[in-house]
Amino acid sequence: MAVAVSKVRFSDPQIEMAHGAGGKASRRLVEGLIAPLLLSSPGDLLGDAAHVQIDGVRVAITTDSFVVKPLRFPGGSIGELAVNGTVNDLAVSGAKPEAIVATFVIEAGLPIEVLDAEVRAMAEAARRAGVRIVGGDTKVVEHGKADQIYISTTGIGRSMPNVHVDPRAVKSGDKILISGPIGDHGITILLARGELDIEADLRSDTRSVLPMVEALAHAAGSGIHWMRDPTRGGVATSLNELAHDCRLGITIDESSVPVGDAVRGACELLGLDPLHIANEGQFLAVIAAEQADAALKALQSVPGAEDAAIIGEIREQPAGALLASTKYGATRIVDMLVGDPLPRIC
């Protein structure tokens, strides 16, 4: 293996919250320090899952830590996120989840009911997603050395035949699909912290997107060029990363992006852009133009994805950038944020 230690380029003196928020600062840390030092193929860390050959079989593997605050929120909890997030990372990499392992870092003094509830939430989420949890580990740290509980999950899966997700396959003219309304998870977490005097009838969208990915794979197969679940940093970050990776331009039609009233209202009040808000149960897909309508129809036929939409397309220019056309005919550049309006959303 070749560890490319020569490519380290990261000069921040210390870790800040922004380094964990999924925006530019996160990407700089990962691309500038962790990936070049740690990975055998430094490009790997930014994808949703790595693929490894074991005895001739292609095994997908993905891992995430979860530090969401608060632990429970309308529509979900850390345990549910930990399972669904890993299921979804496998699904959007074109793999069917087979097994999950989990670790718990628990603060001494945690009431057992809290742990019990999260373990049950994980088991239930795994049951719904059709994946087995096969092992784990438990560590305890002193009271005050963790924020109740942190959970890490790793999933392995088998590659779906005919689905090859690769930014290099993306070409001008491809259409961009989203599975449903954006921003529900991030705004739910923001409101659940109770620091803002805003009330809204809103729930996290956390769920397995596997049934939707499978429907898409059935309908569009090799027409799927790329998928990603736009979690930290939202749709804007995922599409900026894609534009960067495929060296093409992306244009979205803002009025076609599904956004619920509660999210739109909260974003207007707070001066946030829904495109930057985290999602947990949605995914983006880039589909060959000629298969896009069939793909959309297949997606919309899956319960929970009725609001799926084609929101934009890939263009030659401006390479590396994401543009949004507004309903008034103007066009704006939508960049990644340095940090995130909201840390610890997953």
Add this chain to the structure above:
Amino acid sequence: MAVAVSKVRFSDPQIEMAHGAGGKASRRLVEGLIAPLLLSSPGDLLGDAAHVQIDGVRVAITTDSFVVKPLRFPGGSIGELAVNGTVNDLAVSGAKPEAIVATFVIEAGLPIEVLDAEVRAMAEAARRAGVRIVGGDTKVVEHGKADQIYISTTGIGRSMPNVHVDPRAVKSGDKILISGPIGDHGITILLARGELDIEADLRSDTRSVLPMVEALAHAAGSGIHWMRDPTRGGVATSLNELAHDCRLGITIDESSVPVGDAVRGACELLGLDPLHIANEGQFLAVIAAEQADAALKALQSVPGAEDAAIIGEIREQPAGALLASTKYGATRIVDMLVGDPLPRIC
């Protein structure tokens, strides 16, 4: 999948440090709450790795979080432990590590040098063990919400042909091997905390045991009935768990257990039993009697395992218990501790 929710039997009101220490309290938490709620096969969580079939190939998977304190100590650091621990869990389950993924939970304010050093330590440990690191995730929590950095690693590997580790294969007359001197890691961590006025020339034994396991597999193959790396809770805990799982008795000859002078001295001063002290670079193996001498010879031929020894054997009685015969001819029962003399050693 069947989640055996009916088997929950855990009534402690809150999590204590002892629940993470690898002894009886840990086992009660895992067997009484986490495994029955979470796992598709509740027995899985106590083994070193689970085995999953993917497209007909048997893939081993193991996961651990690391919260060792201090982060760096003579002979190693958290990053090195995180890689070696996962490599070793795969190796002693009879699998050759193929790939590792890692997550970092980092406290805001952590100096970059600390992260940089641990990422480099991981890369170097992976290089030495011959395993690739293929992906990961980074989360940041507020200053004070983690103890500098916690690392979780998950490894996948391919099963070694002819090696089938299973407590049910263990039978009376089998011999028990240890790969080298015990207690170095735990006592090193204890002294590195600087709370005791003891000086000793001692280093953690953290290393990959894969070359030793491979030598053993080559020499004894199907004669290997069980292996385990005796980390938290030490040799006493691992052998008690084996005695419990195989429903046989285990007798060790205390004078044959390799213990370095520094560990023996520190244990005498502190009233600790070296059999309860954690190891990171040693493993136990149960070998069919007729192959034990060849296995020992093969093990001793691997650099770093010159002090490997046969330390005892499996007997019919007393079923479920570990006995140690002392050099004065007496015999004592060696139980698991409830907690551990030393939390956060890995």
